[in-house]
Amino acid sequence: MNKSLYQKLAINNIKKNRNTFLPFTISNTTMIAMFFMLLSIRDQASMATFFGGNTMHTMLNLGVWICGLFSIGVIYYTNGFLMKRRKKELGLYSILGLEKKHIGKVLFWEIALVSAVSIIGGIFVGMLFSKLMYLVLLNLLQVSSNLVFSLSIKTVGTVVVIFGAIFAVTILYNNVRLMFLKPIELLRGSDEGEKEPKAKWIIAIMGFVCLGIGYYLALTTQNAIAAINIFFIAVLFVIAGTYFLFMSGSIVFLKLLKKNKNYYYHKTHFITVSGLMYRMKQNAIGLANICILSTAVLVVLSSTVSLYLGLDNVMRTFYPSDIMTDYVYEPEQDAIEGNNYIYDNQLITEVFQKQAELNHVTVTDAKGYYNLSIVGNIENNNFTEIDSELSSFEDIEVMTLEDFVNEGYIKADQITLQDNEALLYSRDKTVKNMENVNFLDSTYTFVEGPVSKEADNLSRDTYTTAIMVVKDLDNLKDIRDQVNAIEIANGGEAKESITYNYECNLTGELTDKMNYSNGLRDAINNAGIPHVATVSDIFTTRQEIVGLYGSLLFIGIFIGTMFLMTTVLIIYYKQISEGYDDRRRFTIMQNVGMSKQEVKTVIKNQVLTIFFLPILLAIVHIVFAFDIIRKMLALLNLTNVTLFVECTIGTIAVFFIIYAIVYILTARTYYKIVEMD
Amino acid sequence: MSLLSVHNLKKVYTTRFGGNKVEALKNINFSVEEGEYVAIMGESGSGKTTLLNILASVDKPTSGEVLLKNENIVSIKESELARFRREHLGFVFQDFNLLDTFSLEDNIYLPLVLANKKYPEMEEKLEGIAKTLGISDLMKKFPYEVSGGQKQRAAIARAMITNPDIILADEPTGALDSKSTGDLLKIFEKIHKSGQTILMVTHSVRAASNAGRVLFIKDGEIYHQIYKGNMSSDEMYRKISDTLTVLLAGGDLHE
Numbered sequence: 001m002n003k004s005l006y007q008k009l010a011i012n013n014i015k016k017n018r019n020t021f022l023p024f025t026i027s028n029t030t031m032i033a034m035f036f037m038l039l040s041i042r043d044q045a046s047m048a049t050f051f052g053g054n055t056m057h058t059m060l061n062l063g064v065w066i067c068g069l070f071s072i073g074v075i076y077y078t079n080g081f082l083m084k085r086r087k088k089e090l091g092l093y094s095i096l097g098l099e100k101k102h103i104g105k106v107l108f109w110e111i112a113l114v115s116a117v118s119i120i121g122g123i124f125v126g127m128l129f130s131k132l133m134y135l136v137l138l139n140l141l142q143v144s145s146n147l148v149f150s151l152s153i154k155t156v157g158t159v160v161v162i163f164g165a166i167f168a169v170t171i172l173y174n175n176v177r178l179m180f181l182k183p184i185e186l187l188r189g190s191d192e193g194e195k196e197p198k199a200k201w202i203i204a205i206m207g208f209v210c211l212g213i214g215y216y217l218a219l220t221t222q223n224a225i226a227a228i229n230i231f232f233i234a235v236l237f238v239i240a241g242t243y244f245l246f247m248s249g250s251i252v253f254l255k256l257l258k259k260n261k262n263y264y265y266h267k268t269h270f271i272t273v274s275g276l277m278y279r280m281k282q283n284a285i286g287l288a289n290i291c292i293l294s295t296a297v298l299v300v301l302s303s304t305v306s307l308y309l310g311l312d313n314v315m316r317t318f319y320p321s322d323i324m325t326d327y328v329y330e331p332e333q334d335a336i337e338g339n340n341y342i343y344d345n346q347l348i349t350e351v352f353q354k355q356a357e358l359n360h361v362t363v364t365d366a367k368g369y370y371n372l373s374i375v376g377n378i379e380n381n382n383f384t385e386i387d388s389e390l391s392s393f394e395d396i397e398v399m400t401l402e403d404f405v406n407e408g409y410i411k412a413d414q415i416t417l418q419d420n421e422a423l424l425y426s427r428d429k430t431v432k433n434m435e436n437v438n439f440l441d442s443t444y445t446f447v448e449g450p451v452s453k454e455a456d457n458l459s460r461d462t463y464t465t466a467i468m469v470v471k472d473l474d475n476l477k478d479i480r481d482q483v484n485a486i487e488i489a490n491g492g493e494a495k496e497s498i499t500y501n502y503e504c505n506l507t508g509e510l511t512d513k514m515n516y517s518n519g520l521r522d523a524i525n526n527a528g529i530p531h532v533a534t535v536s537d538i539f540t541t542r543q544e545i546v547g548l549y550g551s552l553l554f555i556g557i558f559i560g561t562m563f564l565m566t567t568v569l570i571i572y573y574k575q576i577s578e579g580y581d582d583r584r585r586f587t588i589m590q591n592v593g594m595s596k597q598e599v600k601t602v603i604k605n606q607v608l609t610i611f612f613l614p615i616l617l618a619i620v621h622i623v624f625a626f627d628i629i630r631k632m633l634a635l636l637n638l639t640n641v642t643l644f645v646e647c648t649i650g651t652i653a654v655f656f657i658i659y660a661i662v663y664i665l666t667a668r669t670y671y672k673i674v675e676m677d
Numbered sequence: 678m679s680l681l682s683v684h685n686l687k688k689v690y691t692t693r694f695g696g697n698k699v700e701a702l703k704n705i706n707f708s709v710e711e712g713e714y715v716a717i718m719g720e721s722g723s724g725k726t727t728l729l730n731i732l733a734s735v736d737k738p739t740s741g742e743v744l745l746k747n748e749n750i751v752s753i754k755e756s757e758l759a760r761f762r763r764e765h766l767g768f769v770f771q772d773f774n775l776l777d778t779f780s781l782e783d784n785i786y787l788p789l790v791l792a793n794k795k796y797p798e799m800e801e802k803l804e805g806i807a808k809t810l811g812i813s814d815l816m817k818k819f820p821y822e823v824s825g826g827q828k829q830r831a832a833i834a835r836a837m838i839t840n841p842d843i844i845l846a847d848e849p850t851g852a853l854d855s856k857s858t859g860d861l862l863k864i865f866e867k868i869h870k871s872g873q874t875i876l877m878v879t880h881s882v883r884a885a886s887n888a889g890r891v892l893f894i895k896d897g898e899i900y901h902q903i904y905k906g907n908m909s910s911d912e913m914y915r916k917i918s919d920t921l922t923v924l925l926a927g928g929d930l931h932e
Contacts, residue, residue: 195819196778196819261796262795262796265786265789265790265794265795265796265799266790266793267790267791267792267793270783270786270787270790274778274779274783275778277778278778585776585778587774588774588775588776589776589787589791590759591733591735591762591768591770591774592762592763592768592787592788592791592835593759593760593762593763593764593788593791593792593839594759594791595756595758595759595760596755596759597756598759598791
């Protein structure tokens, strides 16, 4: 036999089996393209030097590995499916007189052709999109880049070698399997009857119990820090529950339906219920896997998307302004040294402006104010030292009326404060309703005033419970002394001090802004402004966090896409192979008087259930996990619940739409297979 | 008036790329009376299966009509066909065509379930039929747990449970061993005696010799027919054999 015959046979086979070969080729191409993209982006990123680049490189490297290992798994699975599907065909060949080595050659050419197309196609698609993906990544990382993106021959080589090897192993594997098959086994279809699955009540009940425990743990966790550990345990319970339920719960449920004779003996229920029973037996583990992986992807995607989108919010809780400086106000110390220094807004503003001109940026929203943070408990209106258990405490920001008015939280003519009077602003009700607060030997009476809602911005972090506004700097000093006295009376140290803060936002190029920040401390010192404590800017931290979250999101979307594709591919293959098995059954049913319309309805019910059961359970999982994930995100300072809700719904919606499209395609192909005469 | 009558039935297959036309049925005319037991014999490719498919309303003829109780089944709308098959026809196949995801009982219920019958009514019907066919004890078993003869009996039960006007059997003994064939033919005789009309397509002389009348089909035409009348099955057997010999030799049988 000559060479070209094998090739012709192989091409013919691929054409004839395009229902299975086409998805195989497409999925291989997509995976190779994705691998190529990740690889070239990783290599590109390792050359680039920008903030967050390091984090990104690590993440991308991880992504390359996951992508590669995943590809191997998927190729192994889909190839196994192809081989199984074609057992009969290969058996026929051997009956027709082809020896195993001849069949082996045909198999070799088939996979060789498909892999050549996949690798070439994958690299081509990868080349087309890798620059786009790189730009998407840079965009996510919020790095403006004029970097030249170049594709390297090395990347192409790596992809060819890796996937070439994977396919070579596949061919080898197929041939080894072929060697051990007897022709009669090849010929025999999978027509042998299969026992009806048994209902295992105990496992089904265990499934419900595990799921219940998992959900209960997720719902009842109050403490955010405990949430992390409990979340892990809850996840284990839910995973176990999911497997049990798919394995046994589904069958128990169907058996119950079957027992109800009035329900069961109904034209659509009858066929759907019995069909599903066998379906569930064969597919339980697969469906449970899909359910758990979908849940994982949805959780990871929705939280990374919300972390990424909520980034500015989070950053602003740490850095209300781009540039933050503070200075320790130490009038007593200054007095000893003979310079009674009062922080001068004017002087600092000048320094900031000069620095801005030097670095080609503009200063906006500049403001300076004094503040004093006091932390302790308030019992019966007495301010006491914080108790050692830290279970609950008040963190009160004290500031002067002048600064409060300057920042526009209240108008100057709307309020006047006397000594020992204070304006209290808080979202917390217990603090709000207090009439006065007693320190060691002075009492501040609270007065009411029309404070603007904007004052919420002053609660810098989630811990600040109240803002207390007093008449002037002397009152501020008084409170500081009082609190320090309380601490000393309790055997502690006088550690409270008043700080002067000066902060502003910058507009301009990022590099200019960073240069501004880097030279700021020297500029302040040179201007002779004393007691500089910290000079910090939002940019560096922000860049690092954007780098982390951005690459997390990028990898998340990449792997998520890949996973979604695999899931639907597996379901597609499962449905198609079942379609072939079901063909005979539906022909019989049509012969005994089932109409085409009824066949369609039954098929729709079955495919729909198999497709959407895992996704629906995944959504239920997410609904129950929502609260505990929200608490964990709050630890990362993401407190915007609306954003998280939106991101979760959005992710689920996108996932669902793609899934639904594949469902429609699958149901159509399935119906065609079943209907074929 | 005949239960089933076929007039000028013609079926032409056209190969996919136009051109060649194959006449599977040329001009078929015959009728079946109520309560008759008719066998149709013929070689492979003679058009038996095409004829049966048309009678079963699975296939449409090129021209001609098939009247079942004066209703022309050729002109029944596609959407009505399923209901029509369910209500008027019963099928028995060579390879049983039982669904292995159902117990025998559920397999037999299938046409009734498709007809939206209530469970107690179905149960009642099944009891009598299962008893007649001697499969009452097997009802909870699955097809892969019983023998070929038992499967075919279940298939007959499924065909009978709707009280069809006619049972169409396609090589019902084709997949059975000799003993099961004997049992099965006895069952056919029994249900025929109870008044059931049966039309059977078969290769087997033994099966055909049980029928009241045998039609021979050759090259798409009814070629000959034999009435059993008062003949014993053995005599009938011989007569059929002779006819087949002549048929194969290509001789002329019109006496």
